[in-house]
Amino acid sequence: xxxxxxxxxxxxxxxxxxxxxxxxxxxxxxxxxxxxxxxxxxxxxxxxxxxxxxxxxxxxxxxxxxxxxxxxxxxxxxxxxxxxxxxxxxxxxxxxxxxxxxxxxxxxxxxxx
Amino acid sequence: xxxxxxxxxxxxxxxxxxxxxxxxxxxxxxxxxxxxxxxxxxxxxxxxxxxxxxxxxxxxxxxxxxxxxxxxxxxxxxxxxxxxxxxxxxxxxxxxxxxxxxxxxxxxxxxxxxxxx
Numbered sequence: 232x233x234x235x236x237x238x239x240x241x242x243x244x245x246x247x248x249x250x251x252x253x254x255x256x257x258x259x260x261x262x263x264x265x266x267x268x269x270x271x272x273x274x275x276x277x278x279x280x281x282x283x284x285x286x287x288x289x290x291x292x293x294x295x296x297x298x299x300x301x302x303x304x305x306x307x308x309x310x311x312x313x314x315x316x317x318x319x320x321x322x323x324x325x326x327x328x329x330x331x332x333x334x335x336x337x338x339x340x341x342x343x344x
Numbered sequence: 345x346x347x348x349x350x351x352x353x354x355x356x357x358x359x360x361x362x363x364x365x366x367x368x369x370x371x372x373x374x375x376x377x378x379x380x381x382x383x384x385x386x387x388x389x390x391x392x393x394x395x396x397x398x399x400x401x402x403x404x405x406x407x408x409x410x411x412x413x414x415x416x417x418x419x420x421x422x423x424x425x426x427x428x429x430x431x432x433x434x435x436x437x438x439x440x441x442x443x444x445x446x447x448x449x450x451x452x453x454x455x456x457x458x459x460x461x
Contacts, residue, residue: 273451335387
């Protein structure tokens with residue numbers, strides 16, 4: 232059974248047109264993470280939530296925002312996508328300590344035209 | 345800061361060959377170490393992990409031992425299969441629990457493995 236679900240799996244948008252990606256989890260984990268993964272590269276952490284406590288990475292562009300309305304759901308909003316934002320976006324969850332496994336969703340492949 | 349270095353890829357092997365993917369790390373404290381695998385078009389999934397020095401993680405015939413003295417966590421498998429073809433990521437989790445680290449992962453650059461019949 233899927234534990235971390237991402238929708239949509241594929242998204243095509245136009246340059247500058249806002250887009251929202253969603254993530255839901257059935258694990259009741261405290262922490263939810265959003266990663267950006269470009270072709271043939273390692274995932275790059277954008278931000279994460281511990282419950283409702285939002286933690287942004289220092290180099291995450293302001294164009295990227297996130298919302299976590301409840302424990303189960305988290306959203307990634309890209310306000311004005313550029314061509315360079317074409318990537319796979321991965322959501323993950325964990326209980327949030329150094330020994331815990333992160334559980335990843337299947338990802339949303341975003342293409343900006 | 346923390347960092348993870350993996351061996352250069354891609355790696356191409358014949359079925360039943362022995363696999364080693366090297367991974368070394370730099371960390372200030374006592375990190376947990378992980379190997380994640382990513383199959384084409386999918387998210388990452390945990391392959392194995394070790395949370396303290398000298399621990400050995402193992403799963404599906406893969407093994408890795410946490411070596412603090414050499415700051416390494418090399419992945420090995422005695423006999424690879426075509427179905428093992430994927431990208432393998434070594435990662436570490438920040439060494440202090442709580443605070444603002446929240447289990448953040450630092451990834452290596454990934455190693456593409458292709459296994460031929």
